[in-house]
Amino acid sequence: MRWTHGFAVAMTVLAVACRETADAPQGDVAKPELTKGVANSPGPTANAAAVSTDAFCGEHGVLEAVCTKCNPKLVAVFKAKGDWCAEHEFPESFCPICHPEQGGRPAVAVTGEEGPADGLKIRLRTRETARQAGIETAPATRSSDGASVVAVAQIAYDATRVARINARAAGVVREIHVDLGSRVQRGSPLAVIESAAVGADQAKLLALQAHLAVAESNFERTKDLEERGIIPRKDVLDSQHELAAARADLEATQKSLHLVDTKGTDGSYVLQAPFAGAVTQRTTNIGMLVDPDDMLFEVVDASWLWVEIQVREADVAAVRVGQTVLVTLEGTSEARETSGQIEYVAPALDPRTRTVLARARLANPDGALRANMYGRARILTDAATMSVVVPRDALQQARGIPVVFVKLSDTLFETRRVRVGLRHGDLVTIASGVRADELVVTQGSFLLKTEILKESIGAGCCEIEEK
DSSP states (O other): OOHHHHHHHHHHHHHHHHHHHSSSOOOOOOOSSSEEEESSSSSSOOOGGSOOTTTTTTTTTGGGGGGGTTTTTTHHOOOOOOOOTTTTTOOOOOTTTGGGGGTOOOOOOTOOOOOOOOOEEEEOOOOHHHTTTOOOOOOOOEEEEEEEEEEEEEEEEEEGGGGEEOOOOSEEEEEEETTTTTEOTTTOOOEEOOOHHHHHHHHHHHHHHHHHHHHHHHHHHHHHHHHHHSHHHHHHHHHHHHHHHHHHHHHHHHHHHHHTBBOSSSEEEEEEEESSEEEEEOOTTTOOOOTTTOOEEEEEEEEEEEEEEEGGGGGGGOOOOOOOOEEEOOSSSOEEEEEEEEEEEESSTTTTTTTEEEEHHHHHHHHOOOOOOOEEEEEEEEEEEEEEEEEEEOEEEEETTTEEEEESSEEEEEEOOOOEEEEETEEEEEEEOOOOOOOEEEEHHHHHHHHHHHHTGGGGGOOOOOO
């Protein structure tokens, strides 16, 4: 592993502090580099496994904070997780009789999760250690914001702006004017197809035009003869009926050829783009025989997109059409936030996810939004509320778990599992885990994260090997 010079210095300092702590006598006030602190919330929780190594129950041979003999309320917690030795009435994972090698000490996370335990503490030996490690802090602050419903969001094409273009009549592709990704305007040619059926309709059109001319002439002649009393009225009506039929046949054939946009009389027709957009699919090549069932091109206008929001069953009552929705997407290096209005809320609940679909339309003039991008939607409701925000640099991901490090003293820091809300530029909303006015680590938080993920956490002290 390669370290930058500053980071290596900080690692070395921490290593020295760690070794000095380990060598300290029993009565020394020095503490271990990492201390597994009891979770903040009271009562028996799975985080009770995160305990200090100096709180040992000598009577029963296990750590005091997870001793089920001294704390019988913890029995239900371990039984619920299937971690229970019925014979000796201790958790199976660190039963001192079945597993003496554990020494009565559980793993850091009794919950089975990969991330660090909530409340895990990191102690640096001196203030100078923290300074050399480059640790800086900033206060968590309150931000006035509208009450909101937060849900998972996915970007999708606006179905009214997606065109899947098929062949108008069976034929052979003779020309292709666009490729995947081509920008087109309304009426732009996509391909030229030569069709025997279209050629037959064109020939039929010529015949029908001639027939119409004969029918018109015949009608005029019979009408003149009827006026002079040479033929009966019935002959005039017959010629009039024949004229109407000829006109109807001609109009039907003209409309049929108009739909395929024929060019000339060689049986070829042109496929055109119905609106401006981009070609997102092309499934044909020159020389291919195509049928009306074949989809040849897909053209998408992505200047407007849908955001589909999965609203939890518990939040549905607060969501309605017309509310503003703020969408934060993580598809780029910098989180992008855009807004729209709820246009649709489904009348039915999805039985699998227990969510209700809500949909809003988002403007996408620069094309930065892409279909199938995921993000977080915040639907603003009427009430006002206060939320806690921290700098973006304070948030770290430790084995998939979002954590923030809170400064307890100049040399002591505590790991907090947090529930993350929306991101606003350089700030992140914290739904739970951090209180306003607490100092959170910004610069140097990555270094602290590396400490809590050491494989030797269970020993209460991490040996840091510089490479």
